[in-house]
Amino acid sequence: MNDPFPPSAAADRIVRGIAVCFDDDPWTAGASVCRIVEDAGVAVADGSILAVGDFASLVKGHPAAAVDDFTGHYILPGFIDAHTHFPQTGIIGAYGAQLLDWLNTYTFPAEIRYGDAGHAAEGAGVFLAETLRHGVTTAMVFATSHPASVDALMTGARDQGRRMIAGKVMMDRNAPAALCDTPRRAYDETKALIARWHGVDRLEIAITPRFAITSTPEQLAVAGALAREHPGLPIQTHLSESKVEIATTARLYPEAVDYTDVYDRHGLLRPRAVFAHGIYLAEREWQRLSDAGAVIGHCPTSNLFLGSGLFDIAKAKRADRPVAVALATDVGGGTSFSMLRTMDEAYKVAHLTGTSLPPLATWYWATLGNARALGLDDRIGRLAPGYEADLVVVDPVATPLTAYRDRFARDHQDRLFMLQTLGDDRTVAATYVAGRCLHRR
Numbered sequence: 001m002n003d004p005f006p007p008s009a010a011a012d013r014i015v016r017g018i019a020v021c022f023d024d025d026p027w028t029a030g031a032s033v034c035r036i037v038e039d040a041g042v043a044v045a046d047g048s049i050l051a052v053g054d055f056a057s058l059v060k061g062h063p064a065a066a067v068d069d070f071t072g073h074y075i076l077p078g079f080i081d082a083h084t085h086f087p088q089t090g091i092i093g094a095y096g097a098q099l100l101d102w103l104n105t106y107t108f109p110a111e112i113r114y115g116d117a118g119h120a121a122e123g124a125g126v127f128l129a130e131t132l133r134h135g136v137t138t139a140m141v142f143a144t145s146h147p148a149s150v151d152a153l154m155t156g157a158r159d160q161g162r163r164m165i166a167g168k169v170m171m172d173r174n175a176p177a178a179l180c181d182t183p184r185r186a187y188d189e190t191k192a193l194i195a196r197w198h199g200v201d202r203l204e205i206a207i208t209p210r211f212a213i214t215s216t217p218e219q220l221a222v223a224g225a226l227a228r229e230h231p232g233l234p235i236q237t238h239l240s241e242s243k244v245e246i247a248t249t250a251r252l253y254p255e256a257v258d259y260t261d262v263y264d265r266h267g268l269l270r271p272r273a274v275f276a277h278g279i280y281l282a283e284r285e286w287q288r289l290s291d292a293g294a295v296i297g298h299c300p301t302s303n304l305f306l307g308s309g310l311f312d313i314a315k316a317k318r319a320d321r322p323v324a325v326a327l328a329t330d331v332g333g334g335t336s337f338s339m340l341r342t343m344d345e346a347y348k349v350a351h352l353t354g355t356s357l358p359p360l361a362t363w364y365w366a367t368l369g370n371a372r373a374l375g376l377d378d379r380i381g382r383l384a385p386g387y388e389a390d391l392v393v394v395d396p397v398a399t400p401l402t403a404y405r406d407r408f409a410r411d412h413q414d415r416l417f418m419l420q421t422l423g424d425d426r427t428v429a430a431t432y433v434a435g436r437c438l439h440r441r
């Protein structure tokens with residue numbers, strides 16, 4: 001690729017490697033929407049991408065720029081995790097329960113501890129460091145019902161210059177008293193967090209009712225009121241993850257046509273609203289999600305670990321009523337911070353539901369695809385001038401096995417697919433946030 005945007009300003013830094021540039025979804029638009037630039041440079045100035053193109057030409061144009069040489073490594077936009085719970089980092093990989101038991105046995109006790117500001121700050125620090133080690137630069141995050149847990153995450157994220165979306169969990173029933181708020185408190189505390197954090201640097205607050213079971217109708221009405229008052233605000237919750245959960249929700253909301261309708265009648269279906277899981281949706285629900293422009297968060301490692309079920313990506317991709325699907329770890333029900341592990345499991349879950357994902361589709365998904373689903377694709381998710389310089393550098397030969405396998409790779413597509421299948425945090429050579437290298441292996 002020749003650089004279509006000749007640099008006019010001076011670059012601080014040029015990151016050298018093989019640039020992987022997605023312009024669209026290779027699944028629907030074909031493999032040609034992925035452009036690979038062999039010896040590329042990503043020139044960065046003031047936290048943004050200034051130019052992407054041939055390395056030698058960029059160096060000539062920017063002789064004063066520092067060069068980070070990752071020759072032979074891939075450079076992509078930083079990974080985006082569209083659904084995760086930072087306070088569950090301490091219970092990842094907890095044994096032997098399905099969704100509702102798992103919440104009661106592990107999740108709620110862990111979240112109660114986040115009422116302590118010191119504990120919350122430590123957990124936020126571990127979460128922010130782990131995501132960086134895995135090349136994840138942006139995430140959409142559940143905190144706990146304590147506003148201080150959001151403060152802890154946002155303080156750390158701001159210090160790192162991260163683009164981050166997070167929300168205080170709203171829950172006022174079917175949970176320990178220490179985690180329950182009230183509709184009034186959920187409203188007031190979310191309003192205060194919006195005033196404190198939303199739009200500060202690269203941070204956004206999301207309206208975050210945990211799920212229908214732990215919110216009264218009065219509280220979901222409050223979530224809807226917040227949504228009306230803040231039309232552009234992200235929303236995050238859970239939908240149709242397990243059969244027991246669906247049956248319980250039906251008992252609690254007898255007036256609703258189905259689970260999706262519970263959120264719909266409270267005004268929570270819209271673009272930038274991410275509904276994690278969506279495993280057992282009926283056709284009517286798919287249609288409503290499509291009409292509303294809402295997003296499903298697909299969390300394959302979580303769905304497999306908790307035995308929740310297999311998400312059917314083909315149903316979301318139906319051309320006559322497409323539903324945006326974001327890819328997510330769902331830590332700590334999910335078992336890895338790695339988007340590579342998550343991409344691999346998504347590929348396998350798709351196979352089990354009769355769909356063969358195109359080889360580059362998951363790399364698009366974890367970058368530009370998720371940026372689009374979260375309504376951030378004018379800022380992140382692409383290697384293009386003007387975009388925020390969040391980057392991940394991927395090392396094809398980081399482990400003895402990938403180094404051996406790499407010798408037999410036929411082309412970039414084969415190599416990238418191999419890396420999604422075999423890669424993990426060792427595969428992430430470096431992570432850049434707004435042009436600054438915050439992790440280097």
Ligand SMILES: [Zn+2]
Nearest residue numbers: 085238276330
């Ligand atoms: Zn979740």
